[in-house]
Amino acid sequence: MMKLLSSVQKELTLLRRDFGGLLILFLMPVVLVVVVTLVQENVLKSMGETKTEILFINNDGKDVGALIEKSLQKSGVATIVTEVEGKRIDIDIAKKAVAKGDFQLAIVVPRGLTESFRKKAKQQVKDSLIVGNVKGSTSAKAQHEVPELLVYFDPALRETFRVGVMSSMEKVILGIETEEKIKALSELLPEKMEGATRKAMGPMWSEEFKKSMPSFRFDWDNNPIIIVGERVASQVIAAKTPNTVQQNVPAWTLFGMFFIVAPLGASLIRERQDGMLARLLTMPVSYLTIISGKIAAYVVICMIQFVLIMVVGKVVLPLLGTPVLDLGTSPAALVLIALSAALAASGYGILLGTIARTHEQVSAFGAVSVVIAAALGGIMVPAYVMPKVMQAIGAFSPLGWGLNAFLNIFVRGGGVGSILPEVALMLLFFVSTTLLAWFFMFQRGRIRIH
Amino acid sequence: MEGETSRENILVARDLSKVYRGATRPALNGFSVSIREGSVFGLLGPNGAGKTTATSIMNTLLKPTSGNVSVCGIDAARYPGQVRALIGCVPQEIALYLNLTGRENLLFFGSLYGLRGKRLETRVSDAIELVGLEESADQRVFTYSGGMKRRANLAAGILHNPKVLFLDEPTVGIDPQSRNMILEKLAALKDKITMVYTTHYMEEAEMLCSYVAIMDGGQIITEGPPEALIHQRPGCANLEELFISLTGKQLRD
Numbered sequence: 049m050m051k052l053l054s055s056v057q058k059e060l061t062l063l064r065r066d067f068g069g070l071l072i073l074f075l076m077p078v079v080l081v082v083v084v085t086l087v088q089e090n091v092l093k094s095m096g097e098t099k100t101e102i103l104f105i106n107n108d109g110k111d112v113g114a115l116i117e118k119s120l121q122k123s124g125v126a127t128i129v130t131e132v133e134g135k136r137i138d139i140d141i142a143k144k145a146v147a148k149g150d151f152q153l154a155i156v157v158p159r160g161l162t163e164s165f166r167k168k169a170k171q172q173v174k175d176s177l178i179v180g181n182v183k184g185s186t187s188a189k190a191q192h193e194v195p196e197l198l199v200y201f202d203p204a205l206r207e208t209f210r211v212g213v214m215s216s217m218e219k220v221i222l223g224i225e226t227e228e229k230i231k232a233l234s235e236l237l238p239e240k241m242e243g244a245t246r247k248a249m250g251p252m253w254s255e256e257f258k259k260s261m262p263s264f265r266f267d268w269d270n271n272p273i274i275i276v277g278e279r280v281a282s283q284v285i286a287a288k289t290p291n292t293v294q295q296n297v298p299a300w301t302l303f304g305m306f307f308i309v310a311p312l313g314a315s316l317i318r319e320r321q322d323g324m325l326a327r328l329l330t331m332p333v334s335y336l337t338i339i340s341g342k343i344a345a346y347v348v349i350c351m352i353q354f355v356l357i358m359v360v361g362k363v364v365l366p367l368l369g370t371p372v373l374d375l376g377t378s379p380a381a382l383v384l385i386a387l388s389a390a391l392a393a394s395g396y397g398i399l400l401g402t403i404a405r406t407h408e409q410v411s412a413f414g415a416v417s418v419v420i421a422a423a424l425g426g427i428m429v430p431a432y433v434m435p436k437v438m439q440a441i442g443a444f445s446p447l448g449w450g451l452n453a454f455l456n457i458f459v460r461g462g463g464v465g466s467i468l469p470e471v472a473l474m475l476l477f478f479v480s481t482t483l484l485a486w487f488f489m490f491q492r493g494r495i496r497i498h
Numbered sequence: 499m500e501g502e503t504s505r506e507n508i509l510v511a512r513d514l515s516k517v518y519r520g521a522t523r524p525a526l527n528g529f530s531v532s533i534r535e536g537s538v539f540g541l542l543g544p545n546g547a548g549k550t551t552a553t554s555i556m557n558t559l560l561k562p563t564s565g566n567v568s569v570c571g572i573d574a575a576r577y578p579g580q581v582r583a584l585i586g587c588v589p590q591e592i593a594l595y596l597n598l599t600g601r602e603n604l605l606f607f608g609s610l611y612g613l614r615g616k617r618l619e620t621r622v623s624d625a626i627e628l629v630g631l632e633e634s635a636d637q638r639v640f641t642y643s644g645g646m647k648r649r650a651n652l653a654a655g656i657l658h659n660p661k662v663l664f665l666d667e668p669t670v671g672i673d674p675q676s677r678n679m680i681l682e683k684l685a686a687l688k689d690k691i692t693m694v695y696t697t698h699y700m701e702e703a704e705m706l707c708s709y710v711a712i713m714d715g716g717q718i719i720t721e722g723p724p725e726a727l728i729h730q731r732p733g734c735a736n737l738e739e740l741f742i743s744l745t746g747k748q749l750r751d
Contacts, residue, residue: 054606054610055606055610058598061597322592323592323593327593329558329559330557330558330559330582331582332583332611
């Protein structure tokens, strides 16, 4: 046990003094998490897959403008921003901000919209009321210009999202318009009816009769008459998809963990080339102890990486405007995934360091193979957007197993039970790679096994 | 076999042979030696003669195709762990962690020999003193000169007071002062530690070794005390001339 502890301590001291190696092991995954998450967050915003911020300039300042703002907020299509850096925005500022890509769109409510809107609604109702053969006056039609509510778009905004926003806007306007017209109707209709009835009844008209006339009640039930229901056509319930933080934090944590294969493999090559392994193997210590010391030290490094990147997801990324990483409800499951992934990465590093003959081989092959396994495992692009064939190949990636296990906790609300298959696969990978490394070592006669 | 002395044989190798996978001829063939306690056994030979293979089998690093080795009467094939506790190795390479200090390296290797606490610290300090690295023991090894690295390499091999020390060209590529110091230290140690010394420097072997075996083609072609071997070969004034006359002038790569 003391020999193992000495071995672990030696490895950790060597790693601590390798500044370049520390940069690769700790800084690289942190930078990748931050950069990729922010980039993807922006892309998803332009695709409308995350909540967008809309600049809202209300030049009307009265009921209709306020109602549009309230309705948009209520619709949940976007967050309404009326001030930037504590200052109210005007059209020029809004256009510049949208053109720069700081906001995806800006809505400008024109001055005098409320008056114009109400007049227009009243006029339309008036024009549509026919008493006998006399149609309402149409002379006013030309007198009220249609007010234009302007929407400025970021040119990079996806067409589907633009259409979606416009559709939401039109729905909001239609609702307000309907309300205004009904209001106008509720005022005009009783007036017209009374006039027509009074004229028809002549002297028989009395105030008592007026009281018995039906009046128009505007505060009707707001419950929808028809509900549009959504159903999934297939029997399979669509999988819940992660947000950028839930996807990228575990993804790049695993990538960083698996990047230990380069320094771990290189340390084995160096020991072999420098005669260190020969010296160690002539000492009263087993090869298993030497390798276990290395594995234990690199598992410690992986666990530090894991904690560090989780802190980035929980604290740093939200400061940069992303959602906060929700760690789920099972810390034990998270530790289990991280430990299994660290062991899988260490086993792979040991295998590479045993098979490779030079430092260059282990660095190049280690890095490239991890990048390929990462791509296939859905680290760079979420697996659910990959073609079916690639998803099938990706099912063999240890990084994919790790990511799926993390997503079970972060997104699907799973516990320890939900991650056991992935954990078992990663542990199997660790055992297989370590045994293979042992086999190659023995095959080449590099160690004596009794 | 080594000269007639009253001391016991501390290392005995019997009829060792080694055929590497894929090789057409054996790297070692019928290699047998008996090394007396307290002697310095020089293993000499041109490149490819089988010295490294013989040493690697004797220090338990390699498994022989046939034959056996015993150290202090312990069978190396059956009890390699016990044999390893009795031997020390000074490889030709600087087998030290360059990013650790000299002291940290020795503390690590000492712990692998089972040394602990005060005993470990004392042994490390003694080894550092022996090789004259007191002032630089707490510097990282990559800052050492070639000679200092060689001395630290030697310290790592003798740290645990081994019964048998295998030295593979311990003075290669260093300045005369460091070389002289290492040879002096080894000469001082030879009463306490039996040494198996592999070198291409014939004058070193002549000066240090009490017994030499010259190898070629995987076999010992002659063996005995250096003076006796030189006298036996007419026209040879020293070990180098004897070596050339036995192994030829043809280059070996």
